[in-house]
Amino acid sequence: MVKLVMVRHGESTANALNQYTGWNNVGLTTEGRVQAHYAAKQLQGFEFEHVHTSVLKRAIITAYIIQDDLKLNYVPITKTWRLNERHYGALRGQNKDETRREFGEQQVHLWRRSFYSVPPKLAHPDPNDGPYKYFEPRIMPVAESLFGAYKRIVPYYVDHVANRLLDGKNQLIVAHGSTIRALIKYIEGISDQDIDGVEVANGMPLIYEFDDRLNIISSNRQKK
Numbered sequence: 001m002v003k004l005v006m007v008r009h010g011e012s013t014a015n016a017l018n019q020y021t022g023w024n025n026v027g028l029t030t031e032g033r034v035q036a037h038y039a040a041k042q043l044q045g046f047e048f049e050h051v052h053t054s055v056l057k058r059a060i061i062t063a064y065i066i067q068d069d070l071k072l073n074y075v076p077i078t079k080t081w082r083l084n085e086r087h088y089g090a091l092r093g094q095n096k097d098e099t100r101r102e103f104g105e106q107q108v109h110l111w112r113r114s115f116y117s118v119p120p121k122l123a124h125p126d127p128n129d130g131p132y133k134y135f136e137p138r139i140m141p142v143a144e145s146l147f148g149a150y151k152r153i154v155p156y157y158v159d160h161v162a163n164r165l166l167d168g169k170n171q172l173i174v175a176h177g178s179t180i181r182a183l184i185k186y187i188e189g190i191s192d193q194d195i196d197g198v199e200v201a202n203g204m205p206l207i208y209e210f211d212d213r214l215n216i217i218s219s220n221r222q223k224k
């Protein structure tokens with residue numbers, strides 16, 4: 001039996017302001033740090049061979065807090081743009097309630113939770129500097145549906161996480177709401193329609209136990 005644990009970062013400053021975040025690189029609130037420590041507390045005794053996170057600091061800081069609390073700072077960590085949150089395009093930085101008033105509840109729900117809906121696009125991609133400067137410019141999105149994010153997330157999971165699980169080594173992913181929704185969809189084989197109802201809370205470890213062919217033996221995911 002091998003375990004995969006996925007944790008959404010603790011509350012970010014943008015979460016606290018009810019803003020769309022996506023690839024905006026915001027930090028954790030005090031409450032977010034508390035949630036990261038709480039996640040570690042839930043994972044006492046869990047040992048993992050590798051940590052996977054995004055290049056966004058809210059996830060990286062959460063991962064470091066968990067590693068530190070579990071005294072597993074030495075475990076290798078990979079930071080990859082492929083595990084970044086879904087890119088929210090021109091919605092990023094906007095208040096979610098204000099967009100509900102402007103565009104209606106239904107449109108906002110589609111942007112936030114449907115598999116194929118693409119949020120309004122940026123006129124131009126951001127410059128690919130900072131964490132993205134060694135990647136070819138075409139990786140920079142102007143907006144992503146969950147499907148768009150899924151297409152870049154799942155290949156990373158297959159090549160860098162599933163192979164290690166198949167080798168019997170526990171893995172920890174510390175990432176984002178939509179990144180983890182995409183992975184839940186892939187791992188559980190959830191339909192394009194039903195992924196709409198899947199939510200991921202900040203700092204609550206999602207634990208899967210697999211057999212040696214990566215069939216799910218158990219999971220603590222609460223289903224509606």
Ligand SMILES: O=C(O)[C@@H](CO)OP(=O)(O)O
Pocket residue numbers: 015019020021022085086088112177178
């Ligand atoms: O703003 C975001 O990037 C995400 C996660 O916080 O929000 P939503 O729940 O709307 O996908």
